[in-house]
Amino acid sequence: MAGPSPYLHEDKPASFLDRKLWVRIMSLAANKKGLAFFALGLLLTSEILPLLQPRLLRGLIDGPIKNRHFQDMPPYLLAFAALAVSGGLLEYLRAFASQRLGLDIINELRIRLFHKLQGFHMDFFNRTPVGRLMTRLGNDVDSLNSMFTEGLIELSGALLMIVYAVIFMFFLDWKLALASLAVLPFMILVTSIFRENVRRSNTKIRGLLAEQNSLMQESLSGVHIVRIFGRSADMEQKFDKVNSDTRDAWFENVRYYSYYFPFLNSLTEFSLVLLYFCGAYMFYGHHTSLGTLVAFSWYTGLFFRPLREISDKVTALQSALAAAERVFTLYDTEASLPEGNLTALPSPFHLRFDKVSFAYPTGPEVLREVSFDIREGESVAVVGATGSGKSTLISLCSKFYLPTRGQVLVGDKPIEAYSETALRGRMALIPQDVHLFAESIAFNVALSPDFDLSRVEEVCRHVRAHEFISSLPQGYLTPLRQRGENLSAGQRQLLALARALYQQPKLLLLDEATASVDTETEGLIQEALGKVLKEVTTIVVAHRLSTIKNADRILVMHKGQIREEGSHADLLAMNGIYAKLYQLQSFG
Ligand SMILES: Nc1ncnc2c1ncn2[C@@H]1O[C@H](COP(=O)(O)OP(=O)(O)O)[C@@H](O)[C@H]1O
Ligand SMILES: [Mg+2]
Incomplete structure (x- = not known):
């Protein structure tokens, strides 16, 4: 690779x-x-x-x-x-x-x-x-x-x-x-x-x-x-x-x-x-x-x-x-993406993939003619087998890469027209593997030494992290070891969620962000996030289908293409890939 x-x-x-x-x-x-x-x-x-x-x-x-x-x-x-x-x-x-x-x-x-x-x-x-x-x-x-x-x-x-x-x-x-x-x-x-x-x-x-x-x-x-x-x-x-x-x-x-x-x-x-x-x-x-x-x-x-x-x-x-x-x-090395000059995201927010194909510089095409759109306040879930291109899709939303063909549009402008600061300031990405810095918990949530402790606490309560943090010797000021080795994988993910909420994002990208959290906590987070997510546009990649039933739309990816698209009920009725997956997970 x-x-x-x-x-x-x-x-x-x-x-x-x-x-x-x-x-x-x-x-x-x-x-x-x-x-x-x-x-x-x-x-x-x-x-x-x-x-x-x-x-x-x-x-x-x-x-x-x-x-x-x-x-x-x-x-x-x-x-x-x-x-x-x-x-x-x-x-x-x-x-x-x-x-x-x-x-x-x-x-x-x-x-x-x-x-x-x-x-x-x-x-x-x-x-x-x-x-x-x-x-x-x-x-x-x-x-x-x-x-x-x-x-x-x-x-x-x-x-x-x-x-x-x-x-x-x-x-x-x-x-x-x-x-x-x-x-x-x-x-x-x-x-x-x-x-x-x-x-x-x-x-x-x-x-x-x-x-x-x-x-x-x-x-x-x-x-x-x-x-x-x-x-x-x-x-x-x-x-x-x-x-x-x-x-x-x-x-x-x-x-x-x-x-x-x-x-x-x-x-x-x-x-x-x-x-x-x-x-x-x-x-x-x-x-x-x-x-x-x-x-x-x-x-x-x-x-x-x-x-x-x-x-x-x-x-x-x-x-x-x-x-x-x-x-x-x-x-x-010209390894930077072109920096656009638009500094403000459109309001209301609107993101659209228009026949997007993508290949990593060294490899074959991993996304093929992917089209979908998402409007302010909507939530879209992406499901599919490992390697079907879900994380790649998320990376394209945040301008880590540009499409090889087709366009990613924010409002009616291509994503490359926006400056990185404008995009990244209002987008939060929670990736599969969380990176934590060897600093205090509060620093890691705010990603800044001038954190607002009461806001840090507020977002941590939302994601159900408050409980474990307050049981630590120095609470929110507990220093983490390198990469947060003194926390469990699930706890690290909760901090990543808190970090994302702290930024008050317009677009929230979750890539299997709760995969290491137990089902019960996940349910609680889902419920708590429910309120916040009403206002925020979200794209969520999830393995457990039970957690995305309420998404406005679900995209089913298969080998880099969107094969099925619709609400949970629509997709079940279609009796295709999604319905089969859902049955496997419910009874498996
Ligand atoms: N950085 C990369 N460079 C080259 N190929 C990659 C890279 N990341 C992922 N891929 C390839 O792209 C395909 C889709 O990967 P990914 O989007 O991570 O899938 P998923 O998140 O659905 O498991 C895989 O075949 C993978 O091997
Ligand atoms: Mg992935």
């Missing part, structure tokens, strides 16, 4: 050269231009400071030290101290600016994304596992954060340092520069092999982790089923396998690093040896000074050190890019 979500593809490899993606990421910082340029400016200046130190040292060695003019040393020492202090200060400011930038951007992105999700089409939620959406809003947005706070700035810093170092080296002595950088081609080759391996291994790990997560989620949320049917061992075996595969994949990943970094170190040292060898030769020939040679060995360090950082950051950045792509894909 729940096929893969078409809206979210996992793990499309993100490319560093994807210009559109970069523009999009940069545009996130558009509102923070000042801060972004500040951070960039700090980056450009703070990276250049470390490169001034070798030059100073060269001056010191070839000047005061070589000539033994120790009285000339203080200015050099002061300059060193000044460089050290200002370097620290700049680094502090840079970290501060980039952290702030990242956090601000991410804060805004997460709010926008959350807001957008609220308006998404119901079908989107049917097909997209909640866990995946939580990953988008949580981990993926976080990795964008680290991209701004560490990744991008640090990576540009490291690259900049390398560029600066090369410029300074060639400026100082191009022959020595060539000697120090001779190992570079070899290093690039090995690095690219390393990166390819790590990338492949990361993709594998991510896949395994996703598998592990979904396995955990499934077996934990279905834990009672797993236990009752004695499937714990199977689940554990499956989990074991994925888990040890993950461990092996991690180990492989770590192994690449443990080859690469020592290699990088040796290569750096080797390049120093080469430098000293050539340097000594040139020094003897008076082609270079001792100061230059020492400065060069410092530059070599400045050149090779960031390489290590880069290979680390690049992998992090690559997964951040992939995360960014997933976040944007979600953001761009």
Whole structure:
């Protein structure tokens, strides 16, 4: 039933050269231009400071030290101290600016994304596992954060340092520069092999982790089923396998690093040896000074050190890019229904289905040419076998979906012309499975923290929920556990009914809303609702036919079509599907 979500593809490899993606990421910082340029400016200046130190040292060695003019040393020492202090200060400011930038951007992105999700089409939620959406809003947005706070700035810093170092080296002595950088081609080759391996291994790990997560989620949320049917061992075996595969994949990943970094170190040292060898030769020939040679060995360090950082950051950045792509894909999903601009429902209220056919995006037609209408104050009951399309019909009444053919009309306008707020404000839907929030009972009835307690009590009396609520330790203020686990299924349904009445709806949609309540209580509710329902238009889906005898009209659904229609008496007289069902229920 729940096929893969078409809206979210996992793990499309993100490319560093994807210009559109970069523009999009940069545009996130558009509102923070000042801060972004500040951070960039700090980056450009703070990276250049470390490169001034070798030059100073060269001056010191070839000047005061070589000539033994120790009285000339203080200015050099002061300059060193000044460089050290200002370097620290700049680094502090840079970290501060980039952290702030990242956090601000991410804060805004997460709010926008959350807001957008609220308006998404119901079908989107049917097909997209909640866990995946939580990953988008949580981990993926976080990795964008680290991209701004560490990744991008640090990576540009490291690259900049390398560029600066090369410029300074060639400026100082191009022959020595060539000697120090001779190992570079070899290093690039090995690095690219390393990166390819790590990338492949990361993709594998991510896949395994996703598998592990979904396995955990499934077996934990279905834990009672797993236990009752004695499937714990199977689940554990499956989990074991994925888990040890993950461990092996991690180990492989770590192994690449443990080859690469020592290699990088040796290569750096080797390049120093080469430098000293050539340097000594040139020094003897008076082609270079001792100061230059020492400065060069410092530059070599400045050149090779960031390489290590880069290979680390690049992998992090690559997964951040992939995360960014997933976040944007979600953001761009056009999964909202068109929002109409009519804000008031017609008075008197009138709802009409005109030859409505409907198929869920992935499936066959489940409603075929359904036509009926309902006027203010009327009640229509829908009956039919499981899977005949009753819940689907109710969803179409509340604009969760739009018909594939035909029209749903409210007054004389198609339902899509109305704004969601207008419709949902005056419609109450009591679905088959009630969702309760981990808040007080009163909150759950009013769906707002500013509830009117006396009204809450009034509606709860109507639906016969008052009695059990007042027996709870804190009455209406008793907090519910997640999903109302501390209530029975029937009690949850009573709260859902109370919730619907509290909204003073014009149209009340009940989808097997009293199926879990015992027959006696159901009768009492029916009686109490009777008064309220006189004024409210209702469509009720029910299994127990005894509860809908008094409906103005009864629609009998069969395989997505309305087969019979009329009052209880009419339908009995017709002696068709309904009459047969009724007989089964009365005597069965
Ligand atoms: N979200 C959905 N996506 C795809 N198919 C669905 C979805 N919900 C229901 N269906 C299919 O639509 C048909 C009618 O379902 P439904 O309206 O829930 O029936 P009823 O409420 O009468 O039991 C069923 O065949 C069911 O498999
Ligand atoms: Mg149903």
